[in-house]
Amino acid sequence: MRDSSARSQHLTRSHLAVGPLTELDVVLSHPRPGLRRWVFSTLPLRMGREIYTELHHDGCTVLAVNLSWKALRADDAADPAGNGILVDTEVVGASCRDALALAHELARHLGVDSSVNVTATITTTEPTHLTPVITEYGGSFRSIPDHAHRPRRIQPVTALISPADEDDHLRASAQETFTDLMHQFGITAYL
Structure with a gap:
């Protein structure tokens, strides 16, 4: 896990320095065994962003992250009920x-x-739509773009x-994956 977090840090070129793997540091020393897998989770802590990771013995991995936690501050959301589920x-x-x-x-x-x-x-x-929240001006402001699509489902x-693969190829693959997800909201974003 620590190698993965270090590799992820090498891939970043922007302000996206802290990711879910870094936030899992609080539970790295206490993995839970599962059926042919190790489980790392912040769910039982009930604080901060919920993150769940599985490392399977056959090479499969699972990374689940709560993307809506603190996506907007309370004073930023004029109509929280009408926004659907916020996606940071x-x-x-x-x-x-x-x-x-x-x-x-x-x-x-x-x-x-x-x-x-x-x-x-x-x-x-x-059963509601997903609403993207973007960060602007170097991380100072978060907003919901007026032109963004609000899909109910995102295609895998x-x-x-x-x-x-070297870091350059992994960086390009991460950017392509991110771009493909964000295009479904009708926005373009960069790592």
Whole structure:
């Protein structure tokens, strides 16, 4: 996990420095065993952003992140009920980067010699639309773009990486994954 977090930090070129893997530091020393997997979760802590990660013995990984936690401050949201479920695009970008870094480092650790398929999506169980929240002016302001789409469902996006990939290829794959997710909201964003 620490290798994945370090790899993710090497992939960043912008203010998206802190991602879900970094926030998992509080539970890294206490992984829970699962059926042929290790589980890291901040869910029982009931504080901060909820993050859930599984590292399976066969090389599969799971990274689930609450993308709506503190997406807007209370005084920023004029009509919170009408906004649907808020999706923090900055956290989506960091999660794309971290998911690829996690899959890459686990594949390297296990000695996988073939490509790894990574699937990313944004999902909810609520029957309402998803609303993107963007960060502007170097992280000073968060807002909901007027021109953004508010889909009810996001199509899964896939990326193909290899354990031998260099940081430049992983960075490009993370950007492409992030771009494909954000285009479904009708916006363009960069890592």
